[in-house]
Amino acid sequence: MSDHKEFRDLETPDVLRETLAGLDIEPGTETVALDDARGRVLAERVDAGIDVPGFDRAAMDGYAVRAADTFGASETDPVELEVVDSVHAGDRPAVALESGDAVEISTGAVVPSTADAVVMVEDTSDREPDADGDDARERVVDVRTAVAPGTHVMAAGADIAAGQRALGPGTLVTPREIGLLSALGVDAVPVHARPRVAVVSTGDELVPPGEDLDHGAGEIHDVNTHAIAAGVREAGGVPVVYEHVGDDESEMAATIERAASECDLVLTSGSTSASAMDVVYRVVEERGERLLHGVAVKPGKPTLVGTIDGTAYVGLPGYPVSALSIFRTFVAPRIRDAAARPPTRTATVDATMATRERSEEGRLRLIPVGLVEDGAGATLAYPVDKGSGATTTLTAADGVVPVDPDTNYVDAGDPVTVELFSPSVRPPRVLVVGEDDPTLSRALDDVAAPRYLAAGTRSGRRSRRDGVADAAALAGPDADDALASDDVLGTWERDWGLVVPAGNPDAVDGLAALVDADVSFANRDAESGLRARLDDALDALAADRDTTRDALADEISGYALATRGHQSPARRVADGVVDVGLGLRGTAAALDLDFVELGVDRVAVVAADDRRDKPGVRDLERALPDGG
């Protein structure tokens, strides 16, 4: 609608990377306490300020001796030494050894400067002196082995000596580096500061999570602010969230300018509204420089890079999937770099594309895909795309398949390399696609690492047929048909019917009332088994009345209102939006609504026949009702 949204010359992803690399985001250095240093990166070399250990240290329990006194000692001919003292870790040696003396010593204790070796306790025998009138010695020890000078002594500085290089600049501090720094007595270290990254929310329609939405006014929850703030933290930055409410353009401009003055990088995101973007463009034009606008990546085309008052600025697309995709692929690595963190190794998985996916020439396509292992253990990738505004794509996908700008499509069966969202991503252990059912959802709580795409019975049937789903969740007539199969993992019944307000104010008593009475209705979508039950019942009623289902449907106000979840129609009843909703007895009870039963539906979860032996499928079978 606006000139700003036309992108005549899209830049390549490489140019975007170079432009981001050219921004000045680096925040300098700071000193942090040792206990806060984990995960930080040293800004300067740390040299040892002391010898470690700071003294000649006994490496064994035993006796400190003059090595020369032991020369010639053996099992059969031990050397007898007088025990003149004992030294434990943390003791200051009190006695100087003369030739013929030994000092009992513990691991970690100071070896007296007059000794030069330690004999292990296992090679000695402590005893009373031989009965001899003129032996004034209280204790003696037989040493049964000869030791060389330095034996079992860790010399001062042998671990690391004063002045030696301990850790170089650029070192990532892990528990091991904290160990070495502790040994050196260092309790604070110079590290690269974490870049402060402003996350500015710019949409009038955005409402923070936790607050109520006015759906009718087009309000939605602000997704990007929190997700990107978490991504900034993950990349080693410090997110600074600037909440902008209201539609005062000068106030929004002031917020962005304040963010630029307080942070090392400003990210705007969160809005698809043209007016909000207009403000951003104006601020960049007036107070900074537009460096890049529009990139040949899908999703993510409308990315904007520039400066505001000299501070780096990136405008992310409004849709969460697009915003997070651009953030993850391009911006997060730049933040990591500014924080001097080592780059993450992109974790990839080789997979086979399960279904054909078209692409668009001229743009790098990042296809979100989910992963599933087939019966032979091979990894399949299937496209996850519920529309560009969908947030469930974020969690239903495991990674992306990059498709070159000059490729038109990826075919089913093509080998692809999946860039995982993180190295810890694993394919779900079992993938269930099909009817949205609360019993199934609860049962999955007892299954490790499941994925459940509740896209409807028809989707489940298709996905199982296409070799994607491990199991299809079927309801309606499809479930009845499936019962004969050997691959049923579990099956159960559920009462279906009409959900009405408590007290049933319209006195709805059955399907006929829906057709005949002046009530509004919320239906389910055609993918659902529940909708198939309703349509079958309408067929039966039409037969009774000698008419057609379509004719009856035309009489139902809202028959075409096809909502997507098992609770959606009931919620509309609860919210007073409609009078009657298609749903389940359990849903009505949960929402304190009344219920007019129309019949008993069946749900059957049916495995793909090549997946019966997958451990996750077996787990699912155990968790399901009647699952044996």
Next chain:
Amino acid sequence: MSDHKEFRDLETPDVLRETLAGLDIEPGTETVALDDARGRVLAERVDAGIDVPGFDRAAMDGYAVRAADTFGASETDPVELEVVDSVHAGDRPAVALESGDAVEISTGAVVPSTADAVVMVEDTSDREPDADGDDARERVVDVRTAVAPGTHVMAAGADIAAGQRALGPGTLVTPREIGLLSALGVDAVPVHARPRVAVVSTGDELVPPGEDLDHGAGEIHDVNTHAIAAGVREAGGVPVVYEHVGDDESEMAATIERAASECDLVLTSGSTSASAMDVVYRVVEERGERLLHGVAVKPGKPTLVGTIDGTAYVGLPGYPVSALSIFRTFVAPRIRDAAARPPTRTATVDATMATRERSEEGRLRLIPVGLVEDGAGATLAYPVDKGSGATTTLTAADGVVPVDPDTNYVDAGDPVTVELFSPSVRPPRVLVVGEDDPTLSRALDDVAAPRYLAAGTRSGRRSRRDGVADAAALAGPDADDALASDDVLGTWERDWGLVVPAGNPDAVDGLAALVDADVSFANRDAESGLRARLDDALDALAADRDTTRDALADEISGYALATRGHQSPARRVADGVVDVGLGLRGTAAALDLDFVELGVDRVAVVAADDRRDKPGVRDLERALPDGG
């Protein structure tokens, strides 16, 4: 020395794992704010409480229409509709569409309930009505394409519908999950609590980093407390550090009991002192149960597992390398598990053992190894072991090679699998072994990811010969000899001599004074090139005096005091421990000491001849003086 330290029946690593698995560490659940949820694991299923989107949402900029009005429209024969309103994101539609009407609409805006499709702006032409006296319409739009109901409309609940399963229990919360939770309006989530892990320091000889040590009294800095606390945090636990100072046994027992009452797991560690361990054993015996003592793992034998007042307890070995090895291999995975975090995938690297390393039958050996790439890009592993008390092993190693209890040794050339300390570990880009030299240390600040083992000139020569070091740092006569080589990457000179207190109170004027005057001396170790210079000078003096070097050395009080770092002797002069130290002019200056020059030493950094083309070696050459 104590009965406790005898381990007649060492348990296998598997028994240790099972014993740890049997401990009750699980801390229950808690609710955290969305912004604190990253990295946490959901304790319960999160269902969608609302339809997302909550309204039929325009997926494109364009015009909301009744689809039926567009049927038959084409490029050549557009349909003309009246534009009766416009709706932006965040607006509440004000006007009901009649047949023939269109509403200008922005991406993200509410599609009026009286419309059922959106025509993209690209497929329309907005214009003034044709001049016609009785046309009261202000704006019309030509629609040049037919659309079906639902086109470019994201139906309410199409992303996720009320009641649907959004995220299951056990889900790790990443920025993507935070995005979905935001969309659902969730601002706090139930997560598994992080186990509170007490880290109890129990050694009288331990001094916190940042405080001064009394070396003579055997004090060392407390390494384990901070390193293990960092490890606990990395594993998903909350470390609670209990500092114990002093040697009051009843107070130490009280500290351990308090830790047991306040935490989910108590770790003691940090001491090798028998008395401290006695207290721990007594507390476990009196107030709990000893479940396992002694495990057939090297390092880590004296590991103790039990309970104290019903709380899980693990006693780690005292030496940092042992303590952290047991912690990393056995305890950290258990803490991760208690925090319900997914297990880390152990990152491994296939390598070739560079040198032979003996093992010990009957115990699983975890050999700390460093990694280096040879000239052909193959990865070599070399043992890193500076003695069991060394902390530099922690940072000089990249991982461990596990060696079975029934294997005696790993031979040079054997293929081994290295378990990396973390998946982000990379071999250093260049490995320099040899003389400890401050100029080299500074130069390495300009080289990415170097490793410098300043173990002395002789070590460097050996390591280069053995095919381990990329480059040897040579000083003393070895450096002179190396100058003819084509493989010299850089070379420089340094003044060497005697470091004396400021003002030179003993009027030391040269080497002869060291022999003849009554002064104490701190020497360097025989690995160093500097020591070789001293010995050469003593040879010359001996020749002058017609005696032997050994005879002169006998006259030097402290000739045998072989310290390990270039600064170590000078530090002893500064501390007043000795009168004279062997060292460099720069060191004397840095410590405000005086310097008696005895000669000019040379340092030469010499590449291994098969490593000249390694990028890290080239970087090193560029960074070194005279390195061209």
